[in-house]
Amino acid sequence: MSGILYLLPCPISDSPAETVLPDGVLGIARRLRYFLAENAKSTRAYLKSIGHPTPLRELDILEIGHEPARDMIDGWLAPLLAGRDGALVSEAGCPAIADPGASIVAAAHARAVPVRPLVGPSSLLLALMASGLNGQQFRFLGYLPVAAPERARRLQAIERESRAGETQCFIETPYRSSAMFDAILAACGPATRVTVAIDLTGNAEYVQTRPVADWRSAARPPLERRPCVFLLLA
Amino acid sequence: MSGILYLLPCPISDSPAETVLPDGVLGIARRLRYFLAENAKSTRAYLKSIGHPTPLRELDILEIGHEPARDMIDGWLAPLLAGRDGALVSEAGCPAIADPGASIVAAAHARAVPVRPLVGPSSLLLALMASGLNGQQFRFLGYLPVAAPERARRLQAIERESRAGETQCFIETPYRSSAMFDAILAACGPATRVTVAIDLTGNAEYVQTRPVADWRSAARPPLERRPCVFLLLA
Numbered sequence: 001m002s003g004i005l006y007l008l009p010c011p012i013s014d015s016p017a018e019t020v021l022p023d024g025v026l027g028i029a030r031r032l033r034y035f036l037a038e039n040a041k042s043t044r045a046y047l048k049s050i051g052h053p054t055p056l057r058e059l060d061i062l063e064i065g066h067e068p069a070r071d072m073i074d075g076w077l078a079p080l081l082a083g084r085d086g087a088l089v090s091e092a093g094c095p096a097i098a099d100p101g102a103s104i105v106a107a108a109h110a111r112a113v114p115v116r117p118l119v120g121p122s123s124l125l126l127a128l129m130a131s132g133l134n135g136q137q138f139r140f141l142g143y144l145p146v147a148a149p150e151r152a153r154r155l156q157a158i159e160r161e162s163r164a165g166e167t168q169c170f171i172e173t174p175y176r177s178s179a180m181f182d183a184i185l186a187a188c189g190p191a192t193r194v195t196v197a198i199d200l201t202g203n204a205e206y207v208q209t210r211p212v213a214d215w216r217s218a219a220r221p222p223l224e225r226r227p228c229v230f231l232l233l234a
Numbered sequence: 235m236s237g238i239l240y241l242l243p244c245p246i247s248d249s250p251a252e253t254v255l256p257d258g259v260l261g262i263a264r265r266l267r268y269f270l271a272e273n274a275k276s277t278r279a280y281l282k283s284i285g286h287p288t289p290l291r292e293l294d295i296l297e298i299g300h301e302p303a304r305d306m307i308d309g310w311l312a313p314l315l316a317g318r319d320g321a322l323v324s325e326a327g328c329p330a331i332a333d334p335g336a337s338i339v340a341a342a343h344a345r346a347v348p349v350r351p352l353v354g355p356s357s358l359l360l361a362l363m364a365s366g367l368n369g370q371q372f373r374f375l376g377y378l379p380v381a382a383p384e385r386a387r388r389l390q391a392i393e394r395e396s397r398a399g400e401t402q403c404f405i406e407t408p409y410r411s412s413a414m415f416d417a418i419l420a421a422c423g424p425a426t427r428v429t430v431a432i433d434l435t436g437n438a439e440y441v442q443t444r445p446v447a448d449w450r451s452a453a454r455p456p457l458e459r460r461p462c463v464f465l466l467l468a
Contacts, residue, residue: 018258
């Protein structure tokens, strides 16, 4: 009988775990001793912060990295096939969403290892909830091109697509989010609604939706060096 | 100074609230006395189940319904503008995701009412996490057409679109999910991977991903009269 592969979310801000993770989820995390971690160091800090009862050095925390190597997956899943429960943990937020780990989940399904997703914070989902834009049809695009001309063309294409009523969501790394904001205001029409979501669940949480024309004259969002989710709907 | 509009998720199964909602979120819910509810009856049952300290009859629970009337929104937001905190609550899961409520959030932004999304269960997000399909690019399509020929054409179009690597997600009502499953197996190619996710977070939770060819010979998922999330990736 195979063990269960839990998908264990973790905090996405400096807020305490109990504000963003259910008691039941923390209880499961504290009972497990086998972890497949995107980043072993951050997973150790997380397990310590939630008071895992086992000394950290006695836990098996294997680092799968940002791009899990295919030829390692069999080894990582072997303890589960032998009956041990384990968890996949990302560096921030929900495993396998805007994040590596999906290949391990796929391999678990192929080997009939039961997969149990657990509730936790997703910046994408929280941004969409808080946007006021259409949450009944939406698309998550990941990262957009970095080079300015390509980025501008892509933003215009995304704006056109959104005219069918589908909210378009994308993310940007902290050091490029300010440039992305300017690119959006330059590329999109004045009536297109744009949401900027920063530091969700954190002390400096910021979520605002405005038409492009209003953004051009509004106070600039505190984007500098902060991870950011952008949403757009023409 | 305006009050805060919290977006308060609620359980999506028969499991206890503390298994799917963080302590911090339940604490906020217990402190509020003004609720905009998709369904007032289910919100009352929810607030009772989490031990809201105020007698239910003393809470202001206003029903916004499945399609909130535009001309009511000003009245619903008036207490927030007057400084009172309140929460938008859906019938199940996260407000404004695959769900009404976005128009109220949009109106809050337009009136500079601060919006705070709270963490809770989303069947869509949990299904995507647990699917093993691409969580770095995905699209949520809502409901597909009901009539068989249109549904088949749409499924084939969705399968084609997914060839670019984007996971396609859609939902079906309990009494049609079994017919949708058959339609997918009939419309899609044998190698297309399909996830069926049922009763997420509940006692009868079921999440499986298989190629269409395998689904044709595998044990049928327990779809009858259960809400279901489908995901597809060619």
